[in-house]
Amino acid sequence: MDKLENNVLYILDKAFRSYHQYASNQLKKHGFSITVDQWLVLKTALENPELSQKQLSDVLYKDNASITRIIQHLEKSEYLTTSQHPSDRRRTILKITDLGKKITSDVHKIALKNREIALTDISTHDINTLNSILQKIINNTKP
Amino acid sequence: MDKLENNVLYILDKAFRSYHQYASNQLKKHGFSITVDQWLVLKTALENPELSQKQLSDVLYKDNASITRIIQHLEKSEYLTTSQHPSDRRRTILKITDLGKKITSDVHKIALKNREIALTDISTHDINTLNSILQKIINNTKP
DNA sequence: TGTCAATGATTGATATATCAATTATTATAT
DNA sequence: ATATAATAATTGATATATCAATCATTGACA
Numbered sequence: 380m381d382k383l384e385n386n387v388l389y390i391l392d393k394a395f396r397s398y399h400q401y402a403s404n405q406l407k408k409h410g411f412s413i414t415v416d417q418w419l420v421l422k423t424a425l426e427n428p429e430l431s432q433k434q435l436s437d438v439l440y441k442d443n444a445s446i447t448r449i450i451q452h453l454e455k456s457e458y459l460t461t462s463q464h465p466s467d468r469r470r471t472i473l474k475i476t477d478l479g480k481k482i483t484s485d486v487h488k489i490a491l492k493n494r495e496i497a498l499t500d501i502s503t504h505d506i507n508t509l510n511s512i513l514q515k516i517i518n519n520t521k522p
Numbered sequence: 523m524d525k526l527e528n529n530v531l532y533i534l535d536k537a538f539r540s541y542h543q544y545a546s547n548q549l550k551k552h553g554f555s556i557t558v559d560q561w562l563v564l565k566t567a568l569e570n571p572e573l574s575q576k577q578l579s580d581v582l583y584k585d586n587a588s589i590t591r592i593i594q595h596l597e598k599s600e601y602l603t604t605s606q607h608p609s610d611r612r613r614t615i616l617k618i619t620d621l622g623k624k625i626t627s628d629v630h631k632i633a634l635k636n637r638e639i640a641l642t643d644i645s646t647h648d649i650n651t652l653n654s655i656l657q658k659i660i661n662n663t664k665p
Numbered sequence: 666t667g668t669c670a671a672t673g674a675t676t677g678a679t680a681t682a683t684c685a686a687t688t689a690t691t692a693t694a695t
Numbered sequence: 696a697t698a699t700a701a702t703a704a705t706t707g708a709t710a711t712a713t714c715a716a717t718c719a720t721t722g723a724c725a
Contacts, residue, residue, distance in 0.1 A: 381634070383565055387653050388541055388637055392562075394656040395538035396583035396712095398531055401663035403713080414713095416681065419535075422526055433703055440539035442682055447705060449681075469690045469703040491524070494531055499662045505655050510530050512644055512652045513537040519642045520544035539682095546683080557683095559711065576673055585712055590675060592711075612673040612720045 391516075402493045409489055411482070413456070416441075418486050420449045421458055424473045425483055431470050458482060534659075545636045552632055554625070556599070559584075561629050563592045564601055567616045568626055574613050601625060 383389050402415050413421075423439060424430065430438070436446045450473065453459050458479030464470035475483070498506060526532050545558050556564075566582060567573065573581070579589045593616065596602050601622030607613035618626070641649060 381630070382569060383562070386633075386637060387649050387656070388545075388640060389562075390653055390656045390660075391534075391538055391541065393583050394659045395534055397660045397663045398534065400583065400665075400713090402531075407714090414680070419526070419532075426525060431703065440536050440543065442684085443704070444683070444706080445681055451705095452680080464703095467691070467703080471704070487524070490529075494529060497531060497659050497662050499658075501655055501658055505651070506530050508648070508651055509655045510533055512648050513530070513533045515642075515644050516537045516640050517533075517540045520540045520640050522543075522547075543683090550684090557710070574673065585714085586674070587676080587713070588711055594675095595710080607673095610673080610721070614674070 398493075398497050401497065402490070405489055405493055406486065411486060411489070413458070413482060413486065416445075417449050417453055417456075417458075418483070418490075420446065421453055421475065421479055422483050422487070424459065425475045425480065428473070431464075432473075453479070541636075541640050544640065545633070548632055548636055549629065554629060554632070556601070556625055556629060559588075560592050560596055560599075560601075561626065561633075563589065564596055564618065564622055565626050565630070567602065568618045568623065571616070574607075575616075596622070 399415060406413065406415065406418075419439060420435060420441075423435060427434075427438075432446045432450065433443060435441075436443045439446075441449075450459070450461070450471075454461060457476055459476060460474045462472045462474065464472050501509075542558060549556065549558065549561075562582060563578060563584075566578060570577075570581075575589045575593065576586060578584075579586045582589075584592075593602070593604070593614075597604060600619055602619060603617045605615045605617065607615050644652075
């Protein structure tokens with residue numbers, strides 16, 4: 380029976396966990412009280428102000444319920460405010476506060492450094508290859 | 523400010539989530555009541571019977587606390603039994619039951635199919651490349 | 666040999682993931 | 696115009712992730 384360690388998807392699992400743990404530790408080490416996932420949602424909402432929570436969950440491959448709770452945390456931390464969509468009252472409009480914009484930008488600097496560390500000794504060509512292979516895996520497995 | 527979607531580590535995050543969700547759905551669709559993470563721990567323990575829970579957490583990039591609770595679930599499901607290590611009573615010895623071996627093997631068949639789907643249209647050469655790049659990321663970010 | 670540090674495992678608190686069920690609202694079809 | 700279906704978001708239950716604190720045991724060493 381195939382060993383686990385020969386399965387590239389198991390290596391993908393470990394690479395994700397290793398990077399995620401590293402990024403999380405760096406945030407803590409620099410004194411930020413926001414999680415990696417909260418930051419991802421915040422930054423995505425900032426870059427795409429028109430997205431509904433449902434659409435956020437789709438692009439981030441997160442559950443609706445997770446998005447709801449992450450947004451509740453972000454609101455409690457005063458990184459965003461929520462209001463009702465004028466033409467579709469089922470939807471929520473997210474407005475990132477100045478504080479939210481500031482932490483998004485501050486954390487972005489850490490994220491850049493994290494990426495640099497994580498990609499040490501990996502060529503631009505290999506990064507492009509990695510990118511396109513990962514994209515294929517996403518397409519092959521998405522609902 | 524760099525867009526998120528241009529960051530390969532964000533693509534890695536999404537690829538992991540997409541595959542994990544796919545694998546999880548396949549397990550459920552086939553009627554298994556074990557989670558992907560429980561199966562990973564069970565299979566790793568079966569392939570490496572000498573590992574302590576601490577070592578399991580290291581090789582799987584999981585938290586000690588997560589391993590403890592996953593093992594509690596596996597024991598409750600009667601997929602393994604625990605006993606004290608004879609020469610170091612701090613350690614726990616995990617013994618996979620016949621039922622545990624059976625489900626490990628049964629789920630392995632699904633895992634093979636999942637891998638085939640996930641890696642559709644990705645060449646062996648690219649898989650090797652992916653493997654070595656991911657390994658570099660792991661080495662670059664591990665504690 | 667007795668003290669103290671290091672290690673393996675567990676537990677509590679909080680955040681996230683997943684699924685199912687629910688609520689509120691909007692869209693569709695006669 | 697009304698009944699029904701579809702959609703956006705929330706909530707509850709359970710599993711996992713993370714950190715800190717704790718307990719029991721072993722190791723190191725003066």
